[in-house]
Amino acid sequence: MAAAEQQSGIKKELPDALAELQSKVETLYLSQQTLERQVQALKATHPVVCRRPVQPVFPMRILLRFHKGLRERYQVAVLRDCGLLDSVWYLRNYPDVRKAGTDPVLHFLRFGAAERRDPGPYFDTTHYLHLYPDIMQSGLNPLWHYLTSGWREKRSIRPEIPHEDLR
Template identity: 55%
Template sequence: MTDPDRSSPDRTAAPDTVETLQARVEALYLESRTLHREVRRLQAVQPVLGLRPRTPSPVMRLAMRLMPGLRRRHHLRMIRESGLFDGDWYLAAYPDVAAAGLDPAVHFLLHGAEERRNPGPHFDTAHYLALYPDIAESGLNPLVHYLQAGWAEGRSIRPGMPPRNAAGGGR
């Protein structure tokens, strides 16, 4: 005959194992939340810039001054190539733009920044314009300004990202 104590599973071990696993899952969850907060903090400190635009030649700058359509095309290309503009994100965040069937980059350039819409998750338009009233007063598209000068000046593009210089990056 078999010994009943040996063939039946230990019924007290199962609840202990479940409690141990539950405690481990909770600890991992808390650790995960801490790591997510740290990632967000680090993302706020270091801007994500896909491509910094080349400075146009003096002849091109003159042509853009004389022909607003050429300047708009140049700014549109800068926005699209920057890495800070995310068309899919923009359409998801602003369903009215998607419903209207508008090109998200064109909408942001012509209307979105003025409406304080963000071009993507890593650039906060309202933050940039509130922090740098000179840009808000100039009427420049804040992302275009950041790409042309703000990045080099160390300006902050979202809450939690400190300016790189003591003057706060303003001119």
């Protein structure tokens, strides 16, 4: 008789324990969902400090417009310092550039962007050109465009980063 009463007591306690466990599972699930949203928000932020080029003084802008060699040297200096072009990453991911002994910044400026190569892990050239066909049609280097005006227009540089609809 005592065993039957004990079993009956356990049966009464079981629904309470299950309800408590269910409540804990629901709380943990909601916490997980909140954390996943926070992770997505963090992924959407720029993981590097991107330095925009300083606007050159007027006489220099005239020289840059008409002197191709000077313009290229200026762009190389800006890209080297921008924080989105990672030379080590570029050479590791594009062994043909490393094998050729070419400066990765110069290669990206002259050929890499047109070949849809990424300048580093934080800028997706194909994504940028696909999302903004006006840049592809203009023939501009997508990283250069982003540094000079795309950041101001809140253009997306990676699929995880939200963008303003410019259409």
